[in-house]
Amino acid sequence: MSDERETPTAHGAGPMIRELGKKLAQGEAGPLLVLLMVAAIWTFFQFQNDRFLSPGNLTNLMLQQSAVATISIGIVLILLLGEIDLSVGAVSGFCASVMAVLIVNNHLPPEVAALAALGLGAFIGLFNGFMVTRFRIPSFVVTLAGSLTLVGLQLYVLGETGTINLADNFVTRLTSTFFPPLISWAVAGLAIVLTLAFALAGRTRRARAGLSVGPLWSLLVGVGVIAASFAALVAVVNQDRGLPLVMVIVIVLALAFAYVTERTRFGRHMFAVGGNAEAARRAGIKIDHVRMLVFVLGSTLAAAGGVLAASRLTAVNQSSGGSDLLLMAIAGPVIAGTSLFGGRGTVWSAIMGAVVIGSIANGMDLLAYASSVKFIVTGAVLIAAVTIESVTRMRRRGTAAR
């Protein structure tokens, strides 16, 4: 109920937050709930071990979750359509394996091999999208069957040797590069200036279109909050190894796709198709084109996640992309408010979900909990988080109906 009161204030707090909150606020619990969840998790682990919130560990958390967050961004796009892609784990493992084989066995330049992996991901997405749109096969069937094939192909390309090590190269540097303090500050400064510029441009555009605009001070406060969080982030990571390149990559990807979903015609079409495909079709939206493109983006981002995972491990093996990667990549955005059934969600939920799930895993490993405890706790937290999210949404809907 308190969320109900938070939403209007969030609306006044500045265009960025308004943009971020807009879709979430319409029937979602809002990012505040997730932030509270993160705060609770962090407080708990910090009390258990005071190294949890150390700069080194927070940097580790970012590195550990970069691959999942990237894959989750693609999952959000697909969930917005009301579709599901159960092959993202297998796509990430297979594309990363192909990349490693191209680098180590075929001596291709790492940059080219990484691009080939992304291209391969796009092609797999195109195939999935084609099967879904042309033959009207439910996406979970196509992608589930596809993922078995991909796991087989992964075993095949890795061959007898199994694991392939990556020596120091472009790919491994994606996750082992840290910007020195001065450059980190410059990056943060640039981000702040860009945020301000976007916010002002958006405000001007609204004013010119004759829409209501909030007072200028609230915009400045909003940008100030974002600037402060960027500054805090840089201040923290500079105490350790510096700003990780991969962090910049993930944030830029999130910004880019947030822009695509919230500000472009294609983004509006995605929400339209996810909300009600038939209505979207009658409104003249080429729903099959939208679906195809979203599957391509989803698989390409999965491949990018696979490249980042390989970069972090400096190797690929038979289990790359396996284990609980798929579950975590889907659960993250859902915990943070993206609907499994289409039409509702934000790209930011991918990042926030990855932070929630990653913090739990990171903290439990820090405390060296037994595997039994880790499985039980992770499962329980996933269920609790989704329940809380669902209950607040039901309550919201209830008050709206009254």
Place this chain on the structure above:
Amino acid sequence: MHGRRALRWFGAAALVMGIVVTLGGCSSGTPTGSTGTTGTAPAAGGLKIALLLPETKTARYETQDRPLFEAKVKELAPDAQILYSNANQDSAQQQSQADAALTNGAQVLVLDPVDSAAAASIVTKAKAKNVPVISYDRLILNAPVDYYVSFDNEQVGKLQGQALLDKITKDGNAGKTIVMINGAPTDNNAKLFKAGAHSILDGKVKIGVEYDTPDWSPDKAQTEMDQAITKLGKTGFVAVYCANDGTCGGAIAAMKGAGIDPKTRPTTGQDAELAGIQRILLGEQFMTIYKAIKAEANTAAELAVALGKGTGVPSSMTLSKVNNGQIDVPSVLLTPVPVTIDTIKTTVVADGFWTTQQILNTPALIAAGKAVGLQ
């Protein structure tokens, strides 16, 4: 309204199925279709031996066990016929393959069970036809198995622990803190490795943090090591016990990520994976355990031919007893071999497990190989 609800159930079902398949997929291998029994028409008077292997996901069964076993049988009994089947990780399929082998007149079953418990019924059927059963690599439980051929898995953990302890002591770090990264908590062999390592290390070093690694996942091992470093500090440990080469790769990646030179922290491994051998050559990993599949396949072949001909156990074999819940099974337990940078040439390369060409695939490896006489 109905359509919408149905759609939701569909979505939920899809997610659950996806999860089940993904999680199941890690532990149970990939169903890739049956290879079936490849037996041929009975040759009059020839010895018939059935070789029943469990899966195709791990490369060893098709590329090592089968050809090595067949070669040794042909050498000992040129007129012998081998009925080969692979069950693709499906225990029901293995049952039918065993039935087919017995129907085909197999005189000895060499059985690597998909499911150690379920395979007991195969043994019962074979016994009814007076066909002896050799339990190969994995022990068949609660059944009157005739012989068991495998590696001593607890010995693997002991060898890893001893090698690490010797190295720590040599480095002047005796009694200091180490990190332990064990295998999958669901794997019985992982428990044996862990027990073996503890029996050597306990009391001699301090174990700062210890993890079991679900699915033997290298990625998870990396995260575990990240957190161990956070907990103990970069200088808070002198060595890392890793149960196999995959988890060792993860631990080494974590150390590199934290700015620790892996050469300064000895690590253990197992399986003599190509990636592991390459890390050893570069000095990043201290040791691995090589389980010579050749020795295992040869032993099983000798035993099978001896049983088929009724000549009794070859005198060269030392038998010990392993209890399988019903009887003490006479067992040949082979000793696994530790491999360090100095013994790569005399072990894995000498056996043809890996060729120098496979190992030396980067300039850095070629240079490192030259230093220890590998080229």
